[in-house]
Amino acid sequence: MHGQSAVSTMAVDVGAGDRTARLAALFDAHHNRLFRLARRLVRTPDEARDLVQETFLKAARSLTSVPHGPRDEEAWLVRVLVNLQRDHWRKIAVRRRSEDRLRREETAPGSDQESALIARTAVWRALDMLHPRRRAIVIMHELEGMTAPAIAALLSISAITVRWHLSRGRRDLTRVLKARMGETK
């Protein structure tokens, strides 16, 4: 006998109406959560909306890869969104670093209000230097209040890896913030 055979996939035909309903349901259930995460991963609301749109376009192209159930759907979409942002981050990282250097050199603190805005901006811009996955982990933990095991489950990585990213992320942010806040005072 011919022994081992790998049964790897089962392909089926799915009606267009089913796909539309599925994607619409995915969007309605998860777009707000994705937007909140996206907004905290990028600099502007427009970039956040673009990132959410790209995520759902990816879902449209790979609809059958999206698992069922709210938690699994969310995890899939979040991973796609973070990966898309990682790709953007790689492309723009060099340009942004040089822009930031110029901006810091041009920035002169004015009123208290302006100083506060500059300080907030400095804090938020410090996140730009983190790899998007690490940034997402820091945000989920510090701002969304998620535990390391919950983040690990969402991103399909180990809790140890999450804690490592948190530790490195905090260390990197603290270092950058100390330097930047010093510049804005």
Next chain:
Amino acid sequence: MTTLQDLLKDADPLGREAQWTDDQRGAIREAALAALSPAARSPRPGMAMVAIAALALVASVTIGSRVWSHATVDVEAAAIRFDVRLAEERPAEGLRAAAVTASRATIYIPQDVVVSNGDIVEAHAVPGHASTFSVAVTFSAEGAAKLRDATRRHMGRPLAIVVDGKVVVAPVVRATISTSAVIDGDFSEAEAEAIAAGILGR
């Protein structure tokens, strides 16, 4: 003392900005739904083939004794019983445990079948990944309706693909299944043809 968390919360743009408007939300939703259109035009006209399960599984499918050519099929010896059942991952009343050949997992299957050989109007070997072959089956209108209704109510739960009484693979239903399916495996062309012919009772 100001913590990093305090700094991040203070700087969080979500605390100060409006989120998106209904128009912005609607535009993104429409763009995503519009992107579905190309998928509906699959390379195989009239049949949008999409994988519902990418199971990296290895099965020991015993079909060697059933390999034959179309020209010399012995109806009695050749027929392969094929059926699809709605399975569960946990035991329940009326279900029996069955080992999945592909994954060696255990699922629980009912006596009732959704579709079986009689619901299939066409089955043939088709090229699969690399140099392997798969078995494409097309269900009758009645079979397709049964499968569509059943899988619609069974999202996120496994189907049992039963060949000669053995559950060869148990993909999780991720989309409604209707008129056709492809059992995609590392079959040789002869094996795939044998299964296809056997399913049709040839």
